[in-house]
Amino acid sequence: MANILFLEPFYAGSHQYFADGFIRHTKHNVQLLTLPGRFWKWRMESAGMEFARMINNRKKPDLVMATNLMDLAQWKVYSGWGEIPHILYVHENQLDYPLNEGEKRDFHYVWKDYSNFLIGDKLIFNSQYNLDSFCHKFKRFSRSLPDCNPIDPENIIRNKSVIISPGCSIIERNDLQNLKMKKNESPLFLWNHRWEHDKNPEDFFSLLKKLKNKTIPFRLALLGESFKDSPSCFHEAKSLFKEEIVHYGFVQSRKDYEMWLKKADFVVTTARQENFGISMVEAMSAGVLPLMPDRLAYPEVLPREFHKDCLYTHEEDLFEKLCLLMDHPDLNLLREKLILKMVRYGWEEIILELNALIDETLEISGLK
CATH class of the missing domain: 3.40.50.2000 (Glycogen Phosphorylase B;)
Known part of the structure; x- marks a missing residue:
């Protein structure tokens, strides 16, 4: 020693x-x-x-x-x-x-x-x-x-x-049978990244605007740490998505943070800089299905079998991939596979x- x-x-x-x-x-x-x-x-x-x-x-x-x-x-x-x-x-x-x-x-x-x-x-x-x-x-x-x-x-x-x-602190899921989204509930989107410019939140909110304009229902949990100079789009989003937001702001308690990860259905990153992506791995370990750009460290971190469904190349592709993922015939099976793959990062x-x-x-x- x-x-x-x-x-x-x-x-x-x-x-x-x-x-x-x-x-x-x-x-x-x-x-x-x-x-x-x-x-x-x-x-x-x-x-x-x-x-x-x-x-x-x-x-x-x-x-x-x-x-x-x-x-x-x-x-x-x-x-x-x-x-x-x-x-x-x-x-x-x-x-x-x-x-x-x-x-x-x-x-x-x-x-x-x-x-x-x-x-x-x-x-x-x-x-x-x-x-x-x-x-x-x-x-x-x-x-x-x-x-x-x-x-x-x-x-x-x-x-x-x-x-x-x-x-990474892998989120334990002993309730795999409860992973599937409830039929009468709109999907819960998660943002658990820093509120900073390199995370490119503008493109994330642009995606949500498209969903809203097409009257596709969703819920939104905005977690992650904010700062004095955080992008103004977060403040604007608080008003624009007031009907969809179920949580807004940093979660101090690890227990509460993990609770939101277990509740979420989809996690999106639009980052312009990422060398690994701890927040994405934590979310995926809880069974949250990811959408990631096909660049930076993401193709390396995400197992290859998920690339087709979860990696996008541009904004329009992001919207199309999300719609396809939301209509996937067996989201629960995808989640179970993803959870098992994330153990390697624990x-x-x-x-x-x-x-x-x-x-x-x-x-x-x-x-x-």
């Missing part, structure tokens, strides 16, 4: 979810150091130094695990623990995040990613899509640099990278992969 120091510079959302889940399920002893989940650019600039200050007189761990919204080189220098093996868990990369209108990409933070990936002893990407998107886009990025062209990351980064999805399965990687890293380092 190893002593691990886990550094989480952005302790919120999926980063917090992963860190907490890892600590609950791993066989190793883990100490967690965190910084609040805000000011992500400042975290990438300063978190390494701040964590080095926080360790004080702590005993040197056997291994450091960190996520990538920090400067790993800065941490290694100021902590003096550079010889310890470091595993970097890569939730996102700065070349793949969609920009708002008029916004320019800050390539300084792309360089931070690149530096981190070279310095980490082992890299864990949460999806093949995440790894591929960085490697492919970095080639184009490097051509824009004035001189001192960097090493092509294709071989170096791929050779020390593995793909391990974040463990923490009980994922932790075995993470523990094995940690053991292998320690053995190579001569610390096991």
